[in-house]
Amino acid sequence: MNIEGKKVIWKEYQKEIAENDFFYVRSCVRQSFFPGSETTFLKILREELGKNISEHPFHTTCTGIAYHSDIVPFETTMTVIARQFALMTEAGFHNYVPSCITSFGMYNEVLDTWHHFPEVEKKVRRLLKEATGKEFEKPKNLVHSSDIIYKFRKEIAEKGKFRLINRFTGDPLRIVEHIGCHYAKIFPNKGVGGAEYPHVLAGLIEEWGGEVIDYPERRHCCGFGFRQYLVKANRGYSIACSQKKFESMKPYKPEAILTNCPGCPFFFDRWQYAISEMEGVTYGEDGQGIPVLTYEELAGIVLGYDPWDLGFQTHQVPVEPLLDKIGIPYDPARKYLGKNGENIGKPEIASNLKFCH
Amino acid sequence: MGGKKVAIIGGGVAGLEAASSLAAFGIDISLIEKEEHLGGHVSQWDRLFPSRRPAKEVTGHLTGRLNEKVTVHTGTEVQKIERSGKSWDILLNNSATIVADALLLATGFELFEARKKEEYGYGIYDNVITSADLEKKFARDGEIRNAQGKIPERVGFVHCVGSRDEKVGNLYCSRVCCVTAVKQAVEVSEMIPGCEVFCFYMDLRMFGLDFEALYKESQEKWGVHFIRGRLSEAFENQDGSVLVKVEDTLAARPLKMKVDLLVLMSGMVTSSGTKKLVDMLGLETDENRFLQPADRQLRANETGIPGLFLAGTCTSPKSIDETISDARAAALRIMEYLNLPAPTLTPSPNWGRDGEGAGTNNQ
Amino acid sequence: MPNFGYTISSDRQIDYDSNDRRIARYLAEHEPSFLVCFACGTCTATCSAGVFTTFSLRELIGNIKRGEIRNIATEAEKCMLCGKCQLACPRGVNTRNVILNIQRALEACGL
Numbered sequence: 036m037n038i039e040g041k042k043v044i045w046k047e048y049q050k051e052i053a054e055n056d057f058f059y060v061r062s063c064v065r066q067s068f069f070p071g072s073e074t075t076f077l078k079i080l081r082e083e084l085g086k087n088i089s090e091h092p093f094h095t096t097c098t099g100i101a102y103h104s105d106i107v108p109f110e111t112t113m114t115v116i117a118r119q120f121a122l123m124t125e126a127g128f129h130n131y132v133p134s135c136i137t138s139f140g141m142y143n144e145v146l147d148t149w150h151h152f153p154e155v156e157k158k159v160r161r162l163l164k165e166a167t168g169k170e171f172e173k174p175k176n177l178v179h180s181s182d183i184i185y186k187f188r189k190e191i192a193e194k195g196k197f198r199l200i201n202r203f204t205g206d207p208l209r210i211v212e213h214i215g216c217h218y219a220k221i222f223p224n225k226g227v228g229g230a231e232y233p234h235v236l237a238g239l240i241e242e243w244g245g246e247v248i249d250y251p252e253r254r255h256c257c258g259f260g261f262r263q264y265l266v267k268a269n270r271g272y273s274i275a276c277s278q279k280k281f282e283s284m285k286p287y288k289p290e291a292i293l294t295n296c297p298g299c300p301f302f303f304d305r306w307q308y309a310i311s312e313m314e315g316v317t318y319g320e321d322g323q324g325i326p327v328l329t330y331e332e333l334a335g336i337v338l339g340y341d342p343w344d345l346g347f348q349t350h351q352v353p354v355e356p357l358l359d360k361i362g363i364p365y366d367p368a369r370k371y372l373g374k375n376g377e378n379i380g381k382p383e384i385a386s387n388l389k390f391c392h
Numbered sequence: 393m394g395g396k397k398v399a400i401i402g403g404g405v406a407g408l409e410a411a412s413s414l415a416a417f418g419i420d421i422s423l424i425e426k427e428e429h430l431g432g433h434v435s436q437w438d439r440l441f442p443s444r445r446p447a448k449e450v451t452g453h454l455t456g457r458l459n460e461k462v463t464v465h466t467g468t469e470v471q472k473i474e475r476s477g478k479s480w481d482i483l484l485n486n487s488a489t490i491v492a493d494a495l496l497l498a499t500g501f502e503l504f505e506a507r508k509k510e511e512y513g514y515g516i517y518d519n520v521i522t523s524a525d526l527e528k529k530f531a532r533d534g535e536i537r538n539a540q541g542k543i544p545e546r547v548g549f550v551h552c553v554g555s556r557d558e559k560v561g562n563l564y565c566s567r568v569c570c571v572t573a574v575k576q577a578v579e580v581s582e583m584i585p586g587c588e589v590f591c592f593y594m595d596l597r598m599f600g601l602d603f604e605a606l607y608k609e610s611q612e613k614w615g616v617h618f619i620r621g622r623l624s625e626a627f628e629n630q631d632g633s634v635l636v637k638v639e640d641t642l643a644a645r646p647l648k649m650k651v652d653l654l655v656l657m658s659g660m661v662t663s664s665g666t667k668k669l670v671d672m673l674g675l676e677t678d679e680n681r682f683l684q685p686a687d688r689q690l691r692a693n694e695t696g697i698p699g700l701f702l703a704g705t706c707t708s709p710k711s712i713d714e715t716i717s718d719a720r721a722a723a724l725r726i727m728e729y730l731n732l733p734a735p736t737l738t739p740s741p742n743w744g745r746d747g748e749g750a751g752t753n754n755q
Numbered sequence: 756m757p758n759f760g761y762t763i764s765s766d767r768q769i770d771y772d773s774n775d776r777r778i779a780r781y782l783a784e785h786e787p788s789f790l791v792c793f794a795c796g797t798c799t800a801t802c803s804a805g806v807f808t809t810f811s812l813r814e815l816i817g818n819i820k821r822g823e824i825r826n827i828a829t830e831a832e833k834c835m836l837c838g839k840c841q842l843a844c845p846r847g848v849n850t851r852n853v854i855l856n857i858q859r860a861l862e863a864c865g866l
Contacts, residue, residue: 036628040507040515231510251627251635267760275764286630312756313763386756608846611791615783617820618793640769642794642817649771 036249041232048229052186053176057088058128060119062135063096065297065329071346072331073134076180079334083194084187088132091122099137103261110162113155116145117163121171131174132183136296139179140217143225146173179218181295181330185227185235188242196339199245201290202362207246211289211325212236213280213303215296216256236293239330243337252283258306259298277306281318281325288320291357292327303327308351311387323389324352336363343369348379353391367391396730399424399482399490401470402498402665404432405454405712406704406719410496412457413723419730421462422490424482426469426665430455432500438530440712441568441575442602447531450712473672478699494699494726497683498719499665501705504554504562504658512550512656517628520654522553523569526576536583536653540632544587544652547580548636549573550623551593555659564680566659567709570597573657574610581614589616590651592623592638600711619647626654660709673700683707693722701726774822781860782819788848792816798840798850808833812840812850819857824866831857 057080061073080086098115101107123131133139149156163169184191199208214233219226228234231254237247258276263269280303284292294300304327311317311324319325327350328336335345336358342365347354358365370391373379384390396419400407403425411421429435431451440447458464465484472483473495482490506514506522514520518539529536538544551573555566570593577589596618598604610616621639629635634654640647662681670677675695676684683706686694693701703722704715782789796813804810810833819827831854840850 037516037518040513043507043515044510229510232516251629253627254625270759270761272764274761275766278763279766309759310763313759607793608791611793612787615790620794637768640817640821642813643769643821643823645767645769647769647771647821 044232045228045234048224048227048234050178050182050225050227051176052178052182053130055086055130056128057086057130057132057183058123058126058174059088059090059180060094060097060131060133060138061090062133062138062297063100064301065134068297068301068349069329069332069346070349071335071344072329075331075335075340075345076134076184078340079191079331079338080183083338084190089126089128091126094119094122097133097135097138097141099135099141100261102141103137104265105262110159112141113145113148113159114162114166116142117159117171118167118169120173121163121167121169123174124170124172129172129175131177132180134180134297136179136215136217137298139177140215140221142174142177143222146177147222149173179235179295181218181235182227184330184334185238188239191334191337192242195243195337197337197361197363199240199243199333199337199361201360203360207244208290208357208360209248209288210240210245210291210293211248211250211253211284211287212240213253213257213292213294213299215294215299218295236295236330239333240293243333248284248287248289250284250287250289252280255280255283257294257299257302259296259302273302274306274309277302278310281307281310284325285318289325290319290360292325293330293333294327295330300327300329304351308385308388311385315387317388319352320356321389322387323356326350326352326354326357328354336361339363341365343372351382351385352388355391396420396494397422397490397492398494398496398726398730399480399492400496400498401669402432402500402704402706403427403430403464403466404498404500404704405434405450405715406500406706406722407432407496407498408454408458409716409719410498410703410723410726411462412454412459413720414726415459415461417727419461422465422482422492423458423462424465424468424470424484424490426467428467430464430466433503434712436524436531437527439575439579441571442600442606444575444579470669470672473669480699494701494729496701496703496722496726497666497669497706498702498704498722499663499669499706501660501709502663504560504566504661506553506656506658508560509553509557509656511625512553512623512654513626513628513634514656517626517634517654519628519632519634519652520626520656522656522658523549523572523576524658526580526655530576530579530583536580538632538653542652543584546588546590546649546651547577547584547653547655548634548649548651549577549589549591549655549657550636551591551596551657552622553656553658554661556594562659562661562680564709565597567597567599568711569657569659570595571600571603571606571711573655574598574603574607574616576655577616578606578610578614581610581616589614590649591616591618592636593618593620594622621647660705663706666706673697693718693725699729701729769821769823771821775824775864776820776822777864778824778827778857778860778866779819779822781863782853782856785856785859786849786852788846789816789853791846792848793846795845797843797845798848801839801843803837803839804833804835810834812854815857816853827857828861 080088098107098112102112219230223230240247258273264273292303307324317324332345348370371379371381399422401424403423411423415421434447435451437447469485471485474481480492480495598607621641623638625637627635633650633652637648678684685692701722703719799811799813834854
């Protein structure tokens with residue numbers, strides 16, 4: 036494989052990412068799946084990088100899941116999004132940063148629609164005004180939160196206390212990167228590096244000392260989607276998508292999976308458990324599974340934050356082996372003690388997947 | 393009579409044929425070619441469809457027909473073109489100036505940059521090559537080995553790379569890639585006995601007279617497999633082989649397979665030489681950036697500008713025989729424009745054979 | 756194992772590398788015109804059996820060439836050997852001989 040060929044493509048897909056003054060909107064579900072991630076993002080931006088990032092307590096979902104499941108019509112989605120922009124305008128910001136990849140895709144889709152159909156934008160302004168009395172300006176800069184971590188990856192590396200290196204062998208850790216579908220597949224020029232060879236996560240891994248692993252099914256969707264898994268009986272093909280990816284990456288022996296979407300890490304983490312129960316197959320070393328991380332969690336590790344503050348106790352595939360490899364200290368006894376020191380409960384032991392209790 | 397001068401920009405098939413056709417009537421020709429050699433793309437190829445005759449036969453015939461009336465300027469580019477009255481002043485990059493009564497553009501085509509189809513990984517995966525790369529292997533190496541130095545057991549050809557594709561802005565068909573793929577499939581099968589060859593096509597454009605016979609031969613004699621469907625992606629396996637995913641439209645199911653070498657049939661695009669002249673002369677191009685003649689059926693060699701003519705693939709993709717015919721048509725049009733009477737031709741006993749011209753000029 | 760309520764879906768891609776193409780090779784050897792079929796469908800369009808059954812010679816030949824041989828015996832049995840396809844084929848494929856050789860191919864390959 037000729038990495039120079041990829042670099043040429045990365046150069047062609049560069050986008051502008053704002054320097055400061057961000058308006059942050061959270062994801063509907065990330066807080067439940069990966070509780071530490073969004074908090075860590077805010078902490079890194081405010082405390083490590085000294086940036087001005089604001090959230091509005093009245094912001095809502097972008098209705099992405101509902102829109103993609105045909106529950107909410109496009110007009111409603113556009114109006115809700117318009118309201119989000121109105122909140123941004125009222126707070127005095129121009130740089131909009133969603134935490135969720137689907138949101139990012141939705142905002143791009145809506146802005147693109149308004150660009151091609153100005154009469155629709157006019158209508159949405161009218162609808163918003165009638166419903167809430169609000170007016171909005173379109174954001175000057177719209178990027179995903181992983182783009183911001185990408186932009187400041189060098190600064191994070193400089194402040195970092197750990198590198199992504201296996202301290203026992205001295206080799207860089209082999210990490211698979213997986214980009215959420217809505218990041219670049221719909222609008223390739225809105226993704227750093229484009230859709231075929233995205234660089235937003237690869238850049239983080241490279242900068243922080245790891246080795247990026249490429250494998251045949253890199254482009255395949257993890258299976259999250261929306262409409263097909265909302266009904267439990269349909270999840271067969273969602274899990275099959277993730278399994279296809281696992282089977283494809285297995286020969287390359289990855290030591291971690293890095294993702295930037297709410298759904299993807301959730302699926303990769305939980306489906307490894309489900310597959311281990313259904314088929315008795317595990318994918319990591321020694322029956323432990325391949326740990327799945329969000330980019331905030333990875334940044335948090337590099338900066339030396341306490342793993343339990345990052346939310347690793349909620350991962351079904353244990354992250355402790357990875358932490359041991361890097362040499363990050365953690366107190367196993369505190370794993371299931373919550374923020375106030377009370378026991379949050381231990382999960383059941385899986386049949387085939389090795390947990391760290 | 394005499395003293396009429398024509399400048400031809402482009403020393404490929406079209407430029408060469410137009411030059412010799414005009415020179416046979418006693419016209420002074422300045423043939424300007426930016427590469428060091430004449431013959432354009434054909435000079436880099438091994439064998440030509442459908443007969444698989446050596447390319448050197450064709451380029452040798454074309455260059456052999458040039459007579460003393462043709463002044464060849466290889467390794468030379470045009471810097472500036474100005475019109476003074478009815479004549480053209482052409483400043484070359486070696487500071488020489490050519491004055492001509494008529495100007496013919498034969499700036500040809502370039503191959504589509506296959507790396508722009510990112511999903512096929514050209515320039516990233518070592519065993520993904522273009523048809524031009526393969527032709528070089530035939531011409532220069534006389535054998536085919538993949539990036540690992542191994543003789544491939546399976547070769548795949550991908551049709552329509554950079555053609556008929558909205559994503560790269562080329563809506564047209566490049567015409568000759570299908571038959572080239574079939575030709576190369578046969579050549580690979582000949583060179584490597586037992587090699588399995590696959591052509592992934594959308595439509596098979598076997599428009600020329602013997603092309604269908606070549607297609608049948610490829611199946612019957614060489615067992616080439618044809619899978620109707622477009623490649624969605626290619627990827628490199630750990631051993632360097634290429635995993636391809638294609639829709640087998642006739643089975644209505646996606647298909648995946650491993651090949652040792654993947655050949656991309658890159659289409660024709662307008663050349664950088666043409667682009668330069670478009671800017672210099674304010675020429676009209678069509679939506680696919682090929683030069684737009686005054687009328688594609690009735691005045692295919694003329695532009696809206698009197699004294700400025702077009703020939704060859706700079707106006708649209710063509711095969712070699714079509715380019716030669718087009719070049720001769722352009723030459724005739726130029727003759728009409730220059731108002732030269734047609735000379736009385738005494739057919740030479742070697743009429744039409746290599747090395748001899750189109751009869752003698754009684755001037 | 757917990758009752759998940761769903762099972763992992765299977766892959767419907769044609770896995771060319773894993774498929775068994777011995778039937779195709781047998782047919783190519785015993786009826787060489789099998790190789791020049793270009794899937795135009797003229798045979799299937801005129802086929803007597805195709806009007807009333809699922810039989811499609813175009814599809815059958817295509818499947819054999821890909822190594823998708825699961826139910827080729829059942830399908831081939833539907834052919835009446837009436838010869839309309841042979842009459843119509845523009846490529847000169849000896850379609851009746853292809854059909855007759857399918858059973859022999861399956862036996863020769865131990866299937």
